[in-house]
Each structure stands twice: as structure tokens, then as C-alpha cells.
Amino acid sequence: MVAVAKHHLQRIAGKPWATVVAILCAILFAILAAGRGPDKETHEAVLAAFRLIDLNNSALQRDVLQTRAGLLNNYDPLDASMGGLHDMLGQLKSLFRKTNLNDNEKLAALLEQLSASIDRNETLVEQFKTKNALLHNSLSIFSKILTDLNERPSSDLQGLPANFDELGNLMLRFSGYPDADLARRINILLHSTSWANSTDNVLVSQLATLAVHGHMILMTLPSVNNIVADIQTSDAPQRAQDLQMEYLGAYSALNLRAMWSRIFLGTISIILCIYILFLVYRLRLQTDRLTRRLNFEDVMSQIKKRFDNESSPDCVAAIHDTLNLLAVFFDATHHELIISNVETGLVQEVYENHSSGTALSKTLMSDFLDDLRRNAAAQQTPRQRFFYQNLQSHNELAFTRNALSAGVAVGMQISARYAAMIIFEYKESRPKAGSDEVELLQHAIDLVIQCVDRVRKRHERDILEHRLEHAERLQAVGTLAGGIAHEFNNILSSMLGYGEMALQILRRPSPTRHYVNEIVSAGERARLIIDQILTLSRKRERSSRPFDMVEAVSDILHLLKVSLPESLELSPRFADRPAVVLGNPIEIQQILMNLCKNASEASPDGGKIDIEVSPVVTRSTRPLSHGVLPSGSYIRLSVTDQGEGIPDSILPHIFEPFFSTKSHAGGTGLGLAAVHGNVAALAGHINVDSAVGRGTRFDLFFPVCHQAPVPLRQFFHEEKVPYGNGQTVVILEKEQKLLMMHEEKLAALGYEPVGFVELSGILNWLQSNERRPDLVVLDVASLKDTVTLSQLDEDLSDIPYLLISDQYRTGPLSEQNLKRLGALKKPLNSKSLADAIRRKIDTGADAQRGRVGSKAVGG
Ligand SMILES: Nc1ncnc2c1ncn2[C@@H]1O[C@H](COP(=O)(O)OP(=O)(O)OP(=O)(O)O)[C@@H](O)[C@H]1O
Ligand SMILES: [Mg+2]
Structure with missing residues (x-):
């Protein structure tokens, strides 16, 4: 048992590591499941970067147009937009690296294209800035000169072929829609402005400047417009959109993958968590089991101690204590231990704490015995033959009944001849016992049986030793009796012989005949004493037949009354039913004579002696003051006095031959020894209950005989004496x-x-x-x-x-x-x-x- 418990302990000790590993795995998988895929913040940042790229692109296009239209005084907004585009591009790159999208080649290519497109825009913006500055410079000079010329008196301009108003108009239209026809017409006008013969140097220089800047405008304006158009039609927004679309596609694919992997890892961690719960549950079960086993070991050691106690003389009490301990452990309200003979099926011993379950226990026991007899041929040692049955629960609903048990019956063959069964009945139905519980029950019955067996053997040994001692004393008495019997018998034969002869001569009633009659009856009583000594020393050859105890006791009552002092009252009480036992009524009468004699000697001041005959049925083995009373039906003969009682110190010795506290008054100490011999001859049992100062009660139990009783006179040979005829x-x-x-x-x-x-x-x-x-x-x-x-x-x-x-x-x-x-x-x-x-x-x-x-x- 200890080894088994250790094994369990080791198994349980091994489990915490598994639990710890499982917990760690579960945590790891849970972390992994949570950490997979781009996080929301990065995704938001990427989307914001895309939005800013869009914004900067639009701002750039708008600002270029405004600058071209001369609505902006400087190029700072253009630079800011370009700067913003570059920043966002850099941010995108770093964000992609963060989101594991770095490996996506298409995304990388699109990013490169967007970067190239932004670079191109930057180049265009730089060209625009240079050319636009030139254009605006020329336009402002051109329009200033035109204004100056228009403010001059028309006389100054006399002789000039050019029409400056027309030139101004054409130039204005050209700056709005620069087409080739307008350019040609402006060119013609510009060529006609030169006046080589003029003496007005200012005018000449103004006209030359006007021509130069006019040509400059004609040259730069289309290219500035082209640059503006290039910027406006830049593919950067498209590239940014393509990149955004690609990103969103990649992101959702990544998200989907992350979701699946989260589901997978989440499932694993849930499984691990369930496993951990299972391990914890098992650990709990194992711990409970171990605790139960340890408690069981404790109960077992208590039981062993109870039985190992050599000084404990009360075997039956020890068995009852043991059963009570086990019943408490197994939570049973009723318990029963039955020991039966395998061959005859007869119940040998019953120990129980109630008196309701015999029918059930007998059925179970007989099932088990049938089983044993059927399997007798199987090569099993007796202890391997084991029986286990749940008692049917009747209080519960039908569908739960099979899973519930109202109690258990565990049987075991303890030797070739005997089988034992323990039955526990629970207070309330409970789930059927598992294999562990059955194992415990098996151990329990095994131990109880071993202990009972050991105690019984010890008890039997004590009884045998006691009997041997008794037999040795009896032998001594027998030898003594043998020594005196011959002489005594001869004397008795003469006395009885002459007495009878005298009676035959004295046929008529007379005082002499009465006296001789008394002599003959005294001789008969002397013969009884010899018988008493012979009962002690060796078996009497008396006929053994069924007789009615009440008849035998009633028959001796008169003799008892006359032989006891008058101060003593005899109070007989008999059962109504016949009380038939097997034996010889002379034995009962000898017993009564001895017990009543002792009772009278113990009651010097008189009193009452109760003589009772009653039937008794015992369902379990009962401890007696002198031995045990096996279960069965008995006729009890009780003799109770109100005398001085027997001190505890001498109670164990009263049945010993020659033990007497009355040797001074002629007590031989043979009376109770003869009672013991007679009771044994009738297969009876004795219980003595005595209290000093209150009195003594002798209970004699004789097995009931179920045959018809033989009339008493047949035992005493009362037929007529056959006479001779002179032969x-x-x-x-x-x-x-x-x-x-x-x-x-x-x-x-x-x-x-x-x-x-x-x-x-x-x-x-x-x-x-x-x-x-x-x-x-x-x-x-x-x-x-x-x-x-x-x-x-x-x-x-x-x-x-x-x-x-x-x-x-x-x-x-x-x-x-x-x-x-x-x-x-x-x-x-x-x-x-x-x-x-x-x-x-x-x-x-x-x-x-x-x-x-x-x-x-x-x-
Ligand atoms: N009813 C009783 N009350 C008190 N003591 C008793 C009673 N019966 C027996 N005893 C005790 O048991 C002892 C043994 O009894 P037992 O009948 O064997 O011998 P005895 O009575 O002393 O001698 P004897 O029977 O030869 O007269 C007695 O000496 C007495 O001490
Ligand atoms: Mg006596």
C-alpha cells in the first residue's frame, strides 16, 4: 500500500512541470497570436502619408498655376509642397519597413516610380521658377515701356511704323493664348519698332528694350506654359494612388493572413488552456485520491494496532470497532460482516450495527458462494476469488439509477472453507465507486479478515491452552476418581442391593420400609455424585435424545425445593413454546442441582432464586464471559440469585476443577467444573453476570433441536423389573x-x-x-x-x-x-x-x- 501511495505521489509530483510548460506555451502562443500583422497605428500613419502626398500634389499644381498667373509673390509654397512630398515619401519608406511590407516587390517598384515622379516634378518646378521669373520680368518691362510710349506725345512717335496699342493687345492675347499666328504678328510689329534715324536716344533705347523683351516673352512664355502643363499633368498623383491601392491590397492580404494565424494561435492557446485545466483537474483528483489513500492507511494502521494489541481479550469488540472505523471512512450508515462456510453455505459469524439487512446480505452471500462453487475448478488461490457489487438505489429517478449506488458489498474467499463479505449501506445514494474505491474496499476486507483470522487463531489458541490445562486437571481428577471408584462402587452396590432386597421383603407400607426407601434414594444420589465425578473426568455413556428442557427442569424442581433451605424461594418461569434440546435430562438436572446449591450457599440470609427457560435467537456472534455465542437459535436456562456475587478477580477461575472459596466449609470446587462438563456435553455456552452484593446470574445457552421431544420417563427406565422363575x-x-x-x-x-x-x-x-x-x-x-x-x-x-x-x-x-x-x-x-x-x-x-x-x- 505504501509503495502504491509513493507511486501516486511520484506521478503527481511529475505533473507540475507539465503544467508549467503548458502554461508557458499557452502564454507564448497567445502573445504570438496578438502580435502578428501590421498594427493599426502604422496603418493609420501610412494612410495619413498618402493623404499628405495627395494634398502636396494638389497644392503644388494649384500653386504653380497661381504663380504662373502672378498671384503669388514668391515660390515658397512650391518649395513647401515639394518638401512635403519628399518627407512623406521618406515616411512611407520607413513605415513600409515597419509593417513587413518591405519584401513586397511591387510595392517597392511603385514606391520607386512615385519617388521618380516627385523628382521629376521637382526638376520641372525648378525650371518653372527660373523661366517664370524671366517671363514676368520681361512682361513687366514690356508693359512699362508700352505705357511710357503711350504717355509720350504723339509727335514723338511720328514716323514710327509700329502701332503700340495693337502690340500691347496682341501681347496681352499672346500671354493668354500663345499661338503661332499671334507670335508672328507680334514679331512683325516688334521689327517695325526700330527707328534708326531717330535722335531721341531714350526712345531708341526704349524701342530696342521693347523689342528685346518682346522677343523674350515670345520665347519664354510657351516654355513656361509647357512646364506648367507638365506639372499639372504630372503622374505623381496617379503613382501615389497606385501605390496606395497596392498598399491597401497588400495590407488586407497581410491582415487576412494575420487573422488566420491569430485564429490558429488562439486555438492552440485555447487548447493549451483546456489542457492546463484538465491537468489541474487531474492534479486535484490525484491529490484527493492520495489524501484519501493516506487517510485509509491511517485507518488501516489504527485497525492493525487495535488487533495487534495482544492484551485485548475482546475480539468481537475489536471487530465491531474496526467495522465502525471503516463505515465512517466509507461514509456508511449500516455495516455488516458475514463469514460463511463455502461448502455448507451456513453463516458462521455475523457482525453488524443494525438488524434490517439480513435478507439482502444472505442473498448476496449465497450469490457469492454459488459463484465460488462454480469457479472452484479455476486455478485461483482463495484470496483471488473476489466479489464486488453495488447495491441498487431505489430512491432515485430511473435514468440515474444505474449510475448511483445505495451501498456496496465486497466479498472474498478467505480460506478453502470460509468466505467473508462486508456490506456497507450509504445514507444517501451516491455515484458508483471507482476502481480506486473498490481497491480500497478490497484492501479493507482483506485486512479485516486477516485481523479477524489472526485474532480468532489467537483466541482459539488461548481456548485450546485453557482446555489443555482444564483437561490436565480433569485427568488428575479422573485418576483420583478411578482410584476411589472401585471401593466406592462396591460399597454403593452393597447398599443399594441390600436396600432393594429389604424393600422387596417389606412389601407392606411401614415406617421401616419408608426408611429403607430413603436409604435407597440416598444411595441413588450417591450414584449421581459418582456420575458427577465421572462427568468431570471422562465422557459419560449416556443416551443423547431430544427432550423438553421445561419438562426436565419441572421434574427436578420438587427435589430442589426440598434440598434447599426454607428461607430460599424458588421462582421458576418457563416459555410457552416447547424448548427442545438434544442430550440427556440428567445432565440438565445435575447442572440445576449444582447452580442452585451454589446460589443457596451465596444467599445465607435467604432470598429468591429465579429459574427461567426461554428461547433466544442471536443474529450475530455475541461475546460471553466465558467464550463467544455464535449466531443461532438457543434455549436459555437462567439461574439468578440475589446473593453475595462473585468478585471480578475470581470470576475467570470459577469453572476450574477444585477451585473453591468454600474449602473450609467442605466445598470441593467440583460443582461448576461438572456444570461446565455437562454444558459442553450438550454443546452449550455459558455466560456469567455477577455483581458483588447484588447477586449472580448464570445463563446457559443450548442449541435448539427441531425434533419431537422424547418423554422424560423413557430416560429414567421406569419399566417393571422382570423376575426369574427359580432358574x-x-x-x-x-x-x-x-x-x-x-x-x-x-x-x-x-x-x-x-x-x-x-x-x-x-x-x-x-x-x-x-x-x-x-x-x-x-x-x-x-x-x-x-x-x-x-x-x-x-x-x-x-x-x-x-x-x-x-x-x-x-x-x-x-x-x-x-x-x-x-x-x-x-x-x-x-x-x-x-x-x-x-x-x-x-x-x-x-x-x-x-x-x-x-x-x-x-x-
Ligand atoms: N451463585 C454464586 N454466587 C457466588 N459465588 C459463587 C456462585 N457460584 C459459584 N460461586 C463461586 O465459585 C466457586 C466454585 O464453585 P463450585 O460449585 O465449583 O465449587 P464449590 O461450590 O466451592 O464447591 P462444591 O460445589 O463442591 O460445594 C465457589 O467456591 C464460589 O466462590
Ligand atoms: Mg458448588
């Missing part, structure tokens, strides 16, 4: 006293007893006596160690024989042989002895009849 019964008993008792008992049962203390005595008697006995009764402990069964058969030939054995002394014969031959066990009571004798004699007579019959047929 001869030879008996072997090495102890003289016992032999006498047996002989008397046999006689009382209607047989004719012949007693011997040794087997050889019987054999001699058989040889010397003609009378064949009907039965030989042999105490096996009185046989010599060398005697074998085959020898016995041979010696007694076809005389039937009955063996009587002791619990601990089987004599020379094996336990197996004794069992096979139906040997009777001491202590003997009249009924069992009479029954056995009758059976043997009857089968012996049948066998003899068979033999006689076969002889007759053969003979």
Missing part, C-alpha cells in the same frame, strides 16, 4: 460380602443363586454336578489375569454367561470384548441386573433349543 444362576465374586449380597439379590429376583469366589470352584461344581445352570454371572475383576475369553468359552461350553465389570477394572478382558459381550457395569441396580439376566437366559435357551433341534434332525 439356577451361578455367580463368581471374589469378595465374600459382595457375593452374599449378589446371592440374596438374585434370590430376591426369583433365581436360585449358587455363589463361588473363584472360577475353578465353578468349573469343579460344573463337572461334579449333574445339574446344568441356566446362567453363569462372572465379576471380571474376580477372574485371574491368565484367563482368556476363548478359554472361558471352552470351560463354560454352551452355558450362557453374563459379565459384570467395574468402571476402572476390566480384569483380564479388554474393554472392547466387554462391550461386545454386553457386560454390565457397576454399580448394579436390580432393574439393570434383572434385565440382563433375563436377556441372557432367554438367548441361551433359544441357542440350546437350536442345538437340540439340529441334533434331532442330525440323529
